[in-house]
Amino acid sequence: MFHIRSRVSGTIILYAIFSISSLMLISEGTEHIVGDSSGWELFTNYTNWTQGREFHVGDVLVFNYKSDQHNVMQVNSTAYTDCRTDNYTSLFTKGNDSIIISEVGKLWFICGVDDHCVNGQKLTINVAP
Secondary structure (H helix, E strand, O other): OOHHHHHHHHHHHHHHHHHHHHHHOOOOOOEOOOHHOOOOOOOOOOOHHOOOOOOOOOOEEEOOOOOOOOOEEEEEEHHHHOOOOOOOEEEOOOEEEEEOOOEEEEEEEOOOOOOOOOOEEEEEEEEEO
């Protein structure tokens, strides 16, 4: 009986060590403040803002804006290109929205208020594997 308990205890200890080391390998993603100090605003060149940045699954996009003046819509490529606000994947309206990147590939965001998208309030990123 003692021998069985020792093996069970040893297995539990090995499992605990493995679990703790696995947790230590998980790292938090990078936080990207969209537009830096300008935030999510009209007439900002977000293509320039993305230059030199890498985006990965687990990273966080933070959109800071006045909630009574803007919003953030996650859209598909067609809605992005045409600034269409009638078909979005997600809508954010709080003014301090954190979006965790959960997939590899291109992601598109626009402001759905008035003509803001047409005036450049749009962002596309390429999420690396």
